[in-house]
Each structure stands twice: as C-alpha cells, then as structure tokens.
Amino acid sequence: MPIKIPDRLPATDILRSENIFVMTEARAASQGIRPLKVLLLNLMPKKIETETQFLRLLSNSPLQVDVELLRIDNRPTKNTPQEHLDTFYRQFEMVKDRNFDGLIVTGAPLGLVQFEDVLYWEEIQLIMNWAKDHVTSTLFVCWAAQAGLKLLYDLPKRTRKEKLSGVYHHRIHDCHHPVLRGFDDTFFAPHSRYADFSADYLSKHxxxxxxxxxxxxxxxxxxxxxxxxxxxxxxxxxxxxxxxxEFMRDREQGMEPAIPVNYYPDDDINRDPVASWRSHGHLLFSNWLNYCVYQQTPYDLAHFSEASFTKD
Incomplete structure (x- = not known):
C-alpha cells in the first residue's frame, strides 16, 4: 500500500519492517495521481505509539494516502519528545484554510473528565465545527466519539460505573452498509473506556x-x-x-484494575495475549477510506463545497 509519510517519522522504519509500502515524496509525485489528504488529530499522550498504530491501519488500501499529523495545542508533553512534535506535527492555524478528504480524531485519556473541564474543549469544538465545511468524512475514535456526539447531537456525557476493558464480541446490523462490507456477522474488537454508548439511547436521540x-x-x-x-x-x-x-500501568498506580476481558489466555496475565481484532481493524479503515472518503470526495479539494454526499 502506498502510504506517504515523512521518511524520518519513527513509524516509517516500523512499517517498512512489516513489509508495508511507505512511499517517498519523489515516487508519489511521479505517479501523477492525487493522493487522499487525511488529517490525523492525535490526542493521545504517547503520540509516536498512537500515530504508528493508525498509520498501520491506513496502509491497508490500494489508494495513495497522504497523512498529516495535527496536535491540539502547543503545550509541552512528557510522553513525546518536543523535537518530534516540532518536526512532524502541525498546529490548527497551519491547516485551517485547507480542505481534507478525511479527518481522524483519536481517543484521549479523559474518560472521567467532564467536557467543560477538558483543557482543550474549545479547540476540539473549533476543529469539529471546521470539519463540517472542510472535510469529506470524519472518523471519531473512543473519547472522540463521545465528544462528537456531544457537539453534533448535544448528547450529555454518559459514564459507566466501572471501566470497560478487554476484547468484546460484536455483531453487525446491516451487512450491506458500505462501512461493513466484507465483515463477518460477528467479530472481536478491543475497548478501553468509561464512556457508555447505549444502543437504545443512541437510537432514541x-x-x-x-x-x-x-x-x-x-x-x-x-x-x-x-x-x-x-x-x-x-x-x-x-x-x-x-x-x-494499560493494565500493568493501572496496577502500578494502585488502581486495582480488573483483568481485561477475553484478552489473556485463561485470564492468566503471565501468558501472552493474542490479537483477535487485527483483520477487522484493517477492513474497517479500508472501507472508511474507500466508501466514506474516496467515493465521496471531489477530485479537486478546492471545490469541496460543491461535493454531493450520497446515502448509498
């Protein structure tokens, strides 16, 4: 897959070691096609780890994808070298006058924090409102999904009594929906959140x-x-x-976390877990890129406002 990212980004060597096709800017230019422009708003503290995870999923497509990294503000962080942030991340002011085919907003460790108490809540609102007129499709992940529901539907924050942590069994509800094309009827996916997403509640509101x-x-x-x-x-x-x-971190902090569900073989934390969600994750991102972004976006992003968005 031709995913175009800076050669010096730490993810580059990791992805190449996994036989993922990371394209140089020179080779991308020689292809004579327009790549999809995807903006990744990384809200996680360990930005290098998170950006690598998302870039890996974005690589599972025949489409050429040009990814730009965005940070929410310029506050220093103890989990990511400042040089990395200064070199590879953009501030919103640098991209606000441009249009993008896709935007991904990651999760954030804010499960028990009320929206109005989030230090960058105003910035989140600004970017999500901006996306309505500048982005073809936005993918909200975990905490960002809860924030998106608040901003788009004014839904209050709903929190579970205990943290949801583990790998859970899911079933699909419309096998013909483009986002679910190729999915098995049931699949596994990891969760790590306090947020509550009740099906009845979302259906009603x-x-x-x-x-x-x-x-x-x-x-x-x-x-x-x-x-x-x-x-x-x-x-x-x-x-x-x-x-x-995450489990070991919480234990070391004296939080007495429950063992993640369906994760360790026989719930034995001394045994290596096995990923049971990898194929579904790649398919989900491939479908989003194809059906929600590529099939919907205008060829010339300068004509974004003229794009028509279909329901099929």
Missing part, C-alpha cells in the same frame, strides 16, 4: 445508523446517513500488547 453492537460493550460502530461522520467507540488500532500495558 440520534438519526445515526447503528452498524455494530455488543451485548456488553454497547454500540461499537455508527455513522450518519451521509457517511460524513463515523463513530468507533473502541480501539481497532490497538497493538496486541496495548491493553496489557
């Missing part, structure tokens, strides 16, 4: 297409009728050891 649910985890996947907003409440991007690292 939104016009979203509910695409996939879990009896225990609630709604996993939903989309607006025009596919311009897609909500993923879990973490298809997670590496096999991400839930383990």
């Amino acid at each position: 939104t016009d979203l297409d509910i695409l996939a649910t879990s009896d225990k985890a609630g709604v996993y996947l939903a989309a607006t009728k025009d596919k311009r907003n897609v909500f993923v409440t879990g973490h298809p991007e997670y590496d096999v050891d991400t839930l383990h690292n």
Whole structure:
C-alpha cells in the first residue's frame, strides 16, 4: 500500500519492517495521481505509539494516502519528545484554510473528565465545527466519539460505573452498509473506556445508523446517513500488547484494575495475549477510506463545497 509519510517519522522504519509500502515524496509525485489528504488529530499522550498504530491501519488500501499529523495545542508533553512534535506535527492555524478528504480524531485519556473541564474543549469544538465545511468524512475514535456526539447531537456525557476493558464480541446490523462490507456477522474488537454508548439511547436521540453492537460493550460502530461522520467507540488500532500495558500501568498506580476481558489466555496475565481484532481493524479503515472518503470526495479539494454526499 502506498502510504506517504515523512521518511524520518519513527513509524516509517516500523512499517517498512512489516513489509508495508511507505512511499517517498519523489515516487508519489511521479505517479501523477492525487493522493487522499487525511488529517490525523492525535490526542493521545504517547503520540509516536498512537500515530504508528493508525498509520498501520491506513496502509491497508490500494489508494495513495497522504497523512498529516495535527496536535491540539502547543503545550509541552512528557510522553513525546518536543523535537518530534516540532518536526512532524502541525498546529490548527497551519491547516485551517485547507480542505481534507478525511479527518481522524483519536481517543484521549479523559474518560472521567467532564467536557467543560477538558483543557482543550474549545479547540476540539473549533476543529469539529471546521470539519463540517472542510472535510469529506470524519472518523471519531473512543473519547472522540463521545465528544462528537456531544457537539453534533448535544448528547450529555454518559459514564459507566466501572471501566470497560478487554476484547468484546460484536455483531453487525446491516451487512450491506458500505462501512461493513466484507465483515463477518460477528467479530472481536478491543475497548478501553468509561464512556457508555447505549444502543437504545443512541437510537432514541440520534438519526445515526447503528452498524455494530455488543451485548456488553454497547454500540461499537455508527455513522450518519451521509457517511460524513463515523463513530468507533473502541480501539481497532490497538497493538496486541496495548491493553496489557494499560493494565500493568493501572496496577502500578494502585488502581486495582480488573483483568481485561477475553484478552489473556485463561485470564492468566503471565501468558501472552493474542490479537483477535487485527483483520477487522484493517477492513474497517479500508472501507472508511474507500466508501466514506474516496467515493465521496471531489477530485479537486478546492471545490469541496460543491461535493454531493450520497446515502448509498
């Protein structure tokens, strides 16, 4: 897959070692085609780890994808070198006058924080409102899905009593929906959140297409009728050891977390977990890029306002 990212980005060597086709800018220019312009708003503290996870999923497509990394503000972070942020990330002011084919907004460790108490809540609102007129399709992941529901449907924050952590069984609700094309009737996906996404609640208070649910985890996947907003409440991007690292971190902080569900063989934390969600994650992102972005976006992004968005 031709995914175009800076050669010096740490993800480049990782993806190449996995036999993922990372294209140089010179080779991309020689192809004479317009790549999809995708903006990744990375809200996670460990930005290098998260950007690599999402770039891996964006690589599973025959389309050429040009990814730009966006940060929410210029506050220093202890989890990512400042040089990395200065070199590879853009501020919103640098992109606000441009149009993009796709926008991905990642999760954030804000499960128990009220929206009005989030330090960058005004910036999130600004970017999500901007996306309505500048982005063909936006993919909201985990916390971002909850934030998107608040901004698009004015839904209040709903929180579970205990953290949802583990790999959960889901079933699809419309095998003919473009986002679900190629999906098995049931599949597994990781969750790590306090947010509550009740299927009944979303059905009553939104016009979203509910695409996939879990009896225990609630709604996993939903989309607006025009596919311009897609909500993923879990973490298809997670590496096999991400839930383990979160679990061990919480234990070291004295939080006494529950063992992630359906994750360790026989619930033995000394045994290596096995990824059971990888193929579904790649297919989800491939479908989003194809059916929600590529099939919908104008060839010339300068004519974005003239684009028509269909429901098929």
